[in-house]
Amino acid sequence: MAVQINPSILSADFSRLAEEAKAVEGADWLHVDVMDNHFVPNLTLGVPIVESLSRATDIPLDCHLMIEDADRWAPQYVEAGARSVTFHAEACAAPVRTAREIRAKGARASMALKPATPIEPYEDLLPELDMLLIMTVEPGFGGQAFLDIMLPKIRRTRELISKHGLELWLQVDGGVSASTIERCAEAGADVFVAGSAVYGTDDPAAAVRMLRNQATETTATAGWACGH
Numbered sequence: 654m655a656v657q658i659n660p661s662i663l664s665a666d667f668s669r670l671a672e673e674a675k676a677v678e679g680a681d682w683l684h685v686d687v688m689d690n691h692f693v694p695n696l697t698l699g700v701p702i703v704e705s706l707s708r709a710t711d712i713p714l715d716c717h718l719m720i721e722d723a724d725r726w727a728p729q730y731v732e733a734g735a736r737s738v739t740f741h742a743e744a745c746a747a748p749v750r751t752a753r754e755i756r757a758k759g760a761r762a763s764m765a766l767k768p769a770t771p772i773e774p775y776e777d778l779l780p781e782l783d784m785l786l787i788m789t790v791e792p793g794f795g796g797q798a799f800l801d802i803m804l805p806k807i808r809r810t811r812e813l814i815s816k817h818g819l820e821l822w823l824q825v826d827g828g829v830s831a832s833t834i835e836r837c838a839e840a841g842a843d844v845f846v847a848g849s850a851v852y853g854t855d856d857p858a859a860a861v862r863m864l865r866n867q868a869t870e871t872t873a874t875a876g877w878a879c880g881h
């Protein structure tokens with residue numbers, strides 16, 4: 654699998670979401686941060702806006718649910734048009750059942766871990782998932798500094814993926830930019846969410862291309878990158 658760059662619309666202009674999606678043509682997925690002001694101290698958007706956005710762009714939607722009661726809501730985001738739905742391990746009572754429901758409805762199932770949540774308790778669950786998201790900031794806001802203490806967790810997760818021979822994608826989200834993406838790629842990430850590093854520039858599509866080039870060059874020489 655080639656590396657993937659997913660711009661986060663949290664850093665976009667919410668009054669012009671359809672245009673902001675067009676501004677990142679060439680991106681692999683559009684990362685949609687759903688926040689409920691309970692699981693995280695911020696409030697963004699919900700099912701109706703995901704429905705509208707999925708009609709407004711051909712870029713597939715990668716919905717990251719930072720909400721409580723994820724078991725109940727995750728399938729509704731697939732029905733709204735999301736092609737990938739990420740629930741948080743810390744907000745999900747039945748992750749296996751929820752992942753299976755997401756897949757049964759035709760989307761990719763993904764689970765996210767906050768910075769303080771270890772990967773090891775979830776090793777047996779990995780075959781149920783299409784992607785694992787390691788947060789590299791505390792979820793809730795764009796524009797935060799990358800937590801480089803997450804790099805060993807990314808490395809350990811990549812080792813588990815290799816050990817079990819899984820096709821699982823490994824996504825990182827938070828503070829990913831031109832100055833941090835290579836460290837993430839070297840550690841084993843292959844899907845990169847970037848908000849301010851894309852939408853904070855004058856040319857978001859060029860920023861996507863630049864991040865892709867950096868990550869591709871790094872993974873080509875990284876020890877874990879067999880198959881790239």
Ligand SMILES: O=C(CO)[C@@H](O)[C@H](O)COP(=O)(O)O
Nearest residue numbers: 663792793795796828848849
């Ligand atoms: O999930 C989140 C924040 O909780 C992210 O998707 C941010 O939107 C990423 O923004 P940058 O750190 O790249 O500016």
